[in-house]
Amino acid sequence: QVQLVQSGAEMKKPGASVRLSCKASGYIFKTYAMHWVRQAPGQGLEWMGWIFPGNGNTRSSQKFQGRVTITRDTSANTVYLELSSLRSEDTAVYYCARDLTVGTYLGSGYWGQGTLVTVSS
Amino acid sequence: DIQMTQSPSSLSASVGDRVTITCRASQDISSYVSWYQQKPGEAPNLLIYAASTLQSGVPSRFSGSGSGTDFTLTISSLQPEDFATYYCQQCYSAPPWTFGQGTKVEIK
Numbered sequence: 001q002v003q004l005v006q007s008g009a010e011m012k013k014p015g016a017s018v019r020l021s022c023k024a025s026g027y028i029f030k031t032y033a034m035h036w037v038r039q040a041p042g043q044g045l046e047w048m049g050w051i052f053p054g055n056g057n058t059r060s061s062q063k064f065q066g067r068v069t070i071t072r073d074t075s076a077n078t079v080y081l082e083l084s085s086l087r088s089e090d091t092a093v094y095y096c097a098r099d100l101t102v103g104t105y106l107g108s109g110y111w112g113q114g115t116l117v118t119v120s121s
Numbered sequence: 122d123i124q125m126t127q128s129p130s131s132l133s134a135s136v137g138d139r140v141t142i143t144c145r146a147s148q149d150i151s152s153y154v155s156w157y158q159q160k161p162g163e164a165p166n167l168l169i170y171a172a173s174t175l176q177s178g179v180p181s182r183f184s185g186s187g188s189g190t191d192f193t194l195t196i197s198s199l200q201p202e203d204f205a206t207y208y209c210q211q212c213y214s215a216p217p218w219t220f221g222q223g224t225k226v227e228i229k
Contacts, residue, residue, distance in 0.1 A: 035218075037165075045157075045165065045208055045220040061217045062122075095164055105212045106171055107155030111164035 022096030127221030
């Protein structure tokens with residue numbers, strides 16, 4: 001069965017960077033795109049970016065103005081999200097989520113358990 | 122970027138009620154809408170994709186409709202386990218694939 005297991009909670013100071021991981025299992029890793037979505041406390045879902053593990057192509061929301069880097073390690077079936085220049089507004093639960101289908105994006109059918117990132121001085 | 126305007130932001134309903142949530146896209150997105158349910162402390166769960174296709178394992182009381190700019194999620198007979206927050210997401214063309222603001226369904 002498809003499983004996405006995310007790394008543990010992080011506490012960071014403003015200005016620092018954080019790197020989160022999402023280890024996939026139960027399917028052919030290179031075949032399905034992976035997204036990162038975050039949710040600030042009490043707020044809605046925010047799409048951050050996407051990677052296609054097969055060729056490493058990525059795209060992130062312009063909102064993050066270059067602060068987001070999404071990578072993958074195909075030998076470890078793992079995708080990573082790095083967020084730099086952290087500020088208090090980045091405090092949120094970060095989710096990885098896998099495409100439901102191969103090819104055209106129709107939604108994310110599988111989600112990790114989420115990783116809480118707290119940014120505080 | 123395509124904006125998704127979801128309404129209402131919250132609603133109160135009783136078990137057995139019929140509930141409708143709407144989402145309006147800022148441009149024509151054909152049928153590229155998905156709907157998610159999220160319960161407190163949990164990751165979102167995909168209910169419907171391609172506007173009206175029920176995800177495997179999702180109860181048939183959930184249904185989706187619409188195309189173009191206007192979309193609807195309907196729960197035909199609200200059950201206790203359906204009290205949650207619901208989000209639409211547009212999946213049209215290129216990213217960013219934006220979400221609606223969410224609708225919290227509460228017990229009346």
